[in-house]
Amino acid sequence: MILICKNYKEENESYEEVIDWLLYNNAKFDFFSGEDFYDSGNDWSMQLGNSQVNSLHKTHIYKSVWFQGFLKHKTQFSPIFEDINCTNINLIELRWCLSQEIGKINAQIFYNFKNSYQLPSPEAIKVDKFANLRLAKKIGLEIPDSLLTNSKKELLSFVEKHKEIIAKPLYEGISFQEKDCVIDFLTEKVNPEQLQELPSIFFPSFFQAYVEKDIELRVFYLEGKFYTMAMFSQLDSQTKTDFRNYNDERPNRRVPYLLPKEIEEKIIKFMTELKLNTGSIDLIKTPDKKYVFLEVNPTGQFGFTSKPCNYYLEDEIAKTLIENDG
Structure with missing residues (x-):
């Protein structure tokens, strides 16, 4: 059976379409969210002793796990704070401590899926941009x-x-x-x-x-396969520096793009080193035809690439989960 880890409060059209493809292929799947553990209406436990370890109920039945979120550290703690009378500084400190505590609890929950196929691994999604730039440079990718x-x-x-x-x-x-x-x-x-x-x-x-652009590239990577999109973000002053400054009235043109084999091989090495089997990678192609690595997002929005390029990534993700659920 497939397990889908997702923060229910986040709406995502592409996520819903993956579910549609799973249904179309008659795949069996369950949902799993941080709300299942941190809402007051649910009770659960994990036990650890000298003689045995009791893990979460039923987690052993899932052979394929898709991580698209769980519970962000900015969880709503309002019930906890309602009766607390302290300074704003102490409230900030308390929120930080609770967010760290949630991170540790989440790690123990995810441990139950260590023998399952994971897309991606919750451990691998801990992105360190500066360390990733060092790794990209070591592998031979250009960086700013x-x-x-x-x-x-x-x-x-x-x-x-x-x-x-x-x-x-x-x-x-x-x-x-x-x-x-x-x-x-x-x-x-x-x-x-x-x-x-x-x-x-x-x-x-x-x-x-600042790296001058010829075109900006968004690469969706899935188990060694590349689905690359070119964005002409440099043609709009609003999106020239960061395409996420979206211009809804005049969207950037987005088209499929084929990366040079040499760049794909270096990215495969990069992702393998990070133990990432999927992710969205940002690159810039400069006017002098250099490919400059910017960053990787392990749980990036693949629908942004899928729809304009007709890649049907939602179907590809569903197929990957099903193939690893055998």
Whole structure:
């Protein structure tokens, strides 16, 4: 039987279409979510003793597991905080401690599937962008010159060398709504005014040399196969630096693309080293025909690539899960 791990609260059209393909192929599957464990209406336990280990009920029956989320560390803890009377600083600290605790609990839950086929492994999805850049460079992929610093002096020296630079999060690019504004953590160019306003020592931040694009590439990787899409994001000032600054009125043109064999071989080495059997990889093809690696997202939105290129990735994912459920 197939097990699908997903955060039920996140809506995803492509995820629903994978379910449709599983149903079409008469596959047997169950759903498994963090809400099953952290909602007050459900009880469960795991026991560990000197004589035996009792794991979660029925987890041994799943031969194929698809991880598309479980429970984010920003879980709703509102019931816990309602009766707590303490400072905002202590509330922040408490939220951080609880998120770390959830991470450890999740790891023990996932241990129950260590002998199942996993797409991808929950251990492998812990992305470290800076470490991945080191690995990509070691394997022979081009990467942007990168800097992690809290020093204005070092940053100005970096700007002097590269002229144009970007700032980007080392964690996920996220966006959230406040009362009167939207706060984004995305990739942005750093302008001279921002540089001048920086103090001599600032919060440690990640910078890269701006890479001029011919085209931007999104590669969906699945068990050694490549499904690559070219995006002409450089033709729109809104999406030129980061295509996630979507222009809904004038979307980027997106078409299928074939990577050079040499680049595919290097990416296979890269993914194998990370023990990732799937993921979405961002590349840039420069005007002088170099392929520059940016990052990999192990649980990236494959529908973004599937639909424009007619790759039917939802069907491919369903087939992979079914083939490994034998």
